[in-house]
Amino acid sequence: MKSGVNRCQVISCKKNEQEDEVMQNLTDDGHQYDVAIVGGGVVGMALACSLAHLPLTKHLKVAIIDSNPALGKRNCINKEDRPDPRVSTVTPATISFFKDIGAWQYIQQHRHAYFDKMQVWDYTGLGYTRYNARDVNKEILGCVVENKVLHSSLLSCIENTDFRKTIYPSKLTSMALLPSSSSMGVDSTLLTTALFTKGRLAKVELSDGKSLYAKLVVGADGGKSLVRELAGFKTTGWNYSQNAVICTVEHTEENRCAWQRFLPAGPIALLPIGDKFSNIVWTMNPKESSDYKTMNEDEFVKTVNHALDYGYGSHPKSSSLGGRDMFSWLRGDVTISADECFEVPPKVIKLASDRMVFPLSLKHANNYVSKRVVLIGDAAHTVHPLAGQGVNLGFEDSHALSRVIAEGVAVGSDIGEVSLLRKYEAERKPANIAMMALLEVFQRAYSVDFGPLNILRAAAFNGAHYISPLKKSIISYASGEQKIPLRLPFFS
Amino acid sequence: MNLGWRMVRKLRIVNARNGAFFNARFFSDSTTQLPLASVTVDPFSNTTKTNNNININSTSSSLKHLELAKFAAIADTWWDSEGPFKPLHVMNPTRLAFIRSTLCRHFGKDPNCAKPFEGLKIVDVGCGGGILSEPLARMGATVTGVDAVDKNIKIARLHAGSDPETSTIEYCCTTAGMCQFWFISCVRLSFLVIEHVADPAEFCKSLAALTIEGGANVISTINRSMRAYATAIVAAEYILRWVKEMTGFVYNPLTGRWSLSDDVGVNFIAFGTKNTQ
Numbered sequence: 001m002k003s004g005v006n007r008c009q010v011i012s013c014k015k016n017e018q019e020d021e022v023m024q025n026l027t028d029d030g031h032q033y034d035v036a037i038v039g040g041g042v043v044g045m046a047l048a049c050s051l052a053h054l055p056l057t058k059h060l061k062v063a064i065i066d067s068n069p070a071l072g073k074r075n076c077i078n079k080e081d082r083p084d085p086r087v088s089t090v091t092p093a094t095i096s097f098f099k100d101i102g103a104w105q106y107i108q109q110h111r112h113a114y115f116d117k118m119q120v121w122d123y124t125g126l127g128y129t130r131y132n133a134r135d136v137n138k139e140i141l142g143c144v145v146e147n148k149v150l151h152s153s154l155l156s157c158i159e160n161t162d163f164r165k166t167i168y169p170s171k172l173t174s175m176a177l178l179p180s181s182s183s184m185g186v187d188s189t190l191l192t193t194a195l196f197t198k199g200r201l202a203k204v205e206l207s208d209g210k211s212l213y214a215k216l217v218v219g220a221d222g223g224k225s226l227v228r229e230l231a232g233f234k235t236t237g238w239n240y241s242q243n244a245v246i247c248t249v250e251h252t253e254e255n256r257c258a259w260q261r262f263l264p265a266g267p268i269a270l271l272p273i274g275d276k277f278s279n280i281v282w283t284m285n286p287k288e289s290s291d292y293k294t295m296n297e298d299e300f301v302k303t304v305n306h307a308l309d310y311g312y313g314s315h316p317k318s319s320s321l322g323g324r325d326m327f328s329w330l331r332g333d334v335t336i337s338a339d340e341c342f343e344v345p346p347k348v349i350k351l352a353s354d355r356m357v358f359p360l361s362l363k364h365a366n367n368y369v370s371k372r373v374v375l376i377g378d379a380a381h382t383v384h385p386l387a388g389q390g391v392n393l394g395f396e397d398s399h400a401l402s403r404v405i406a407e408g409v410a411v412g413s414d415i416g417e418v419s420l421l422r423k424y425e426a427e428r429k430p431a432n433i434a435m436m437a438l439l440e441v442f443q444r445a446y447s448v449d450f451g452p453l454n455i456l457r458a459a460a461f462n463g464a465h466y467i468s469p470l471k472k473s474i475i476s477y478a479s480g481e482q483k484i485p486l487r488l489p490f491f492s
Numbered sequence: 493m494n495l496g497w498r499m500v501r502k503l504r505i506v507n508a509r510n511g512a513f514f515n516a517r518f519f520s521d522s523t524t525q526l527p528l529a530s531v532t533v534d535p536f537s538n539t540t541k542t543n544n545n546i547n548i549n550s551t552s553s554s555l556k557h558l559e560l561a562k563f564a565a566i567a568d569t570w571w572d573s574e575g576p577f578k579p580l581h582v583m584n585p586t587r588l589a590f591i592r593s594t595l596c597r598h599f600g601k602d603p604n605c606a607k608p609f610e611g612l613k614i615v616d617v618g619c620g621g622g623i624l625s626e627p628l629a630r631m632g633a634t635v636t637g638v639d640a641v642d643k644n645i646k647i648a649r650l651h652a653g654s655d656p657e658t659s660t661i662e663y664c665c666t667t668a669g670m671c672q673f674w675f676i677s678c679v680r681l682s683f684l685v686i687e688h689v690a691d692p693a694e695f696c697k698s699l700a701a702l703t704i705e706g707g708a709n710v711i712s713t714i715n716r717s718m719r720a721y722a723t724a725i726v727a728a729e730y731i732l733r734w735v736k737e738m739t740g741f742v743y744n745p746l747t748g749r750w751s752l753s754d755d756v757g758v759n760f761i762a763f764g765t766k767n768t769q
């Protein structure tokens with residue numbers, strides 16, 4: 001007993017000696033953070049806002065690393081500008097997340113377009129589905145917002161809190177984490193560098209020569225994530241030999257519905273973006289995309305109108321497969337939209353922006369977390385932009401990660417511990433994979449033009465149109481309220 | 493008295509690295525009934541420096557580098573969440589959530605605060621490698637970890653020292669019974685020790701003795717023996733009358749997570765307060 005106490009004394013006093021001198025160094029060590037977010041895009045900024053908002057995480061010291069000059073500016077959006085072609089369709093779940101963190105009020109100050117109807121059909125003319133927000137007693141199905149509006153809103157949101165964040169206008173060059181070790185105990189100091197050597201901090205080096213340390217590094221740096229690469233996360237994925245052509249177009253009147261038509265080479269979507277403008281996301285093969293990018297404007301407008309109307313095939317008739325009668329036995333209560341007829345989208349009269357082309361790919365990180373490193377958004381999963389779900393999955397990641405960090409703070413965990421971060425992975429990975437798989441099925445189903453398959457697809461459309469529990473389930477999933485695609489609608 | 497005086501001297505030395513501030517608070521919060529505490533405040537805050545200097549010289553000789561390296565290796569297994577102590581790591585957040593909610597309620601602390609335990613002094617009896625002490629320190633508590641195994645204390649100290657948020661934890665190799673002269677705490681926690689204790693009832697009494705009036709006790713164990721459960725809880729509840737809230741832990745093998753339940757048969761955690769009668 002006596003010897004035990006004596007040893008206590010010795011170690012305590014040894015520590016004490018160093019602590020006195022080190023504590024001062026520690027306080028003016030500006031490069032040590034709780035969280036370093038690499039990538040200040042919408043997903044990374046949403047994480048920062050969410051951390052700033054939650055009572056348990058608002059004390060955290062956060063660094064945001066991004067060389068994008070937009071992070072340094074405030075409110076650079078001119079309302080008179082025509083809509084930027086880079087838009088996102090945000091789901092009701094994302095909207096309520098933005099409301100929670102206090103960012104939605106800034107979006108409302110800019111151009112945004114709610115829509116309460118959606119029509120999906122295909123070129124074979126065999127079937128169509130119309131969705132109405134009132135089917136599920138909601139006001140809206142979603143909202144289309146320009147990415148720059150999302151970004152500046154999040155930036156305004158975080159500027160208006162007293163959150164301790166530092167923006168590094170630089171790029172990540174390297175990242176290091178030493179294995180956890182207490183073996184340096186003898187020369188114990190609490191200097192940042194010593195904490196790094198003990199595996200209690202990750203080190204992040206920047207292109208401007210600065211370096212910083214953090215308990216947790218968040219890779220929010222997009223599909224080509226360097227964090228993912230440096231941390232050694234493997235990915236699964238492939239390129240679709242497809243490109244998306246995106247642009248803003250103008251109508252004679254305001255569009256209030258989201259339209260999507262499946263064409264042989266891929267879907268074309270026409271999304272309302274406010275005023276008399278719509279956004280086009282048109283998926284096609286790379287050869288076509290370069291043609292469509294360069295063809296003259298009038299011809300392009302004509303092609304778009306053609307693709308959204310009679311091009312490739314006739315309009316679907318609701319009775320072509322017996323429709324409502326065929327499904328009458330499992331319709332349950334009738335949805336409002338089941339009685340809505342097929343409509344032709346509003347005509348495009350003018351191109352209102354440059355045409356931009358993006359290659360499409362699918363990529364999924366096999367793991368989202370390791371010690372002191374976590375991936376969110378496109379860094380963890382890049383999806384087909386089919387249903388505009390990509391960015392919503394990213395926001396769900398931000399939301400989930402901030403909650404997990406708060407849970408960790410609540411019980412006094414080290415927020416970089418992998419056992420804590422796994423909770424985030426366990427929540428998000430199955431949900432992201434489910435969405436990716438579903439989009440992949442759609443993608444594959446439309447990459448083949450084959451008679452029986454076409455009829456099957458049409459039957460699926462009709463089923464989705466007429467079977468109300470199924471329809472409600474689809475809407476609920478697409479709005480982000482339900483995390484798993486088909487909780488069997490018949491039993492729900 | 494003579495023995496008590498010696499114990500306090502030792503405590504003072506262990507606490508030395510926190511300096512006079514900690515010491516003063518430590519004793520001034522202890523309300524009456526413990527004349528020993530009030531007697532010792534002044535002399536020891538004055539002698540802090542002296543103690544330091546004396547002991548530093550002996551550091552290098554009394555602790556060999558090799559020995560320390562050996563403990564460091566074990567420390568890493570204690571703290572490897574995938575290692576031999578995995579069940580403990582998995583269960584930890586659940587019991588910490590219980591402690592957080594019961595203590596916040598008892599002491600009227602804000603549960604939405606990141607460091608709700610600021611101002612509370614907690615003794616973790618049977619602290620092992622410090623798996624519980626460290627989170628409690630991050631939650632703002634002034635923590636003293638006590639373990640009868642010298643090796644555990646060394647491991648705990650090494651690990652806590654590598655994070656500024658936990659480096660304030662005091663670790664001491666002793667038993668609950670021996671603590672009572674000098675740990676006058678608001679909250680006492682003892683985890684996973686009851687099953688190893690020869691006389692659980694006596695153990696509970698010594699825990700109660702450590703707690704100040706209005707303080708709280710939390711006991712938890714992975715209860716391998718029904719006897720330990722029965723004696724500890726019966727003793728706690730009926731002899732000392734301080735069990736206020738008790739809950740069981742159940743493990744869900746599908747999710748790999750622990751949650752709280754009404755079934756106290758296997759693992760349990762209990763909370764009690766000490767009130768002025």
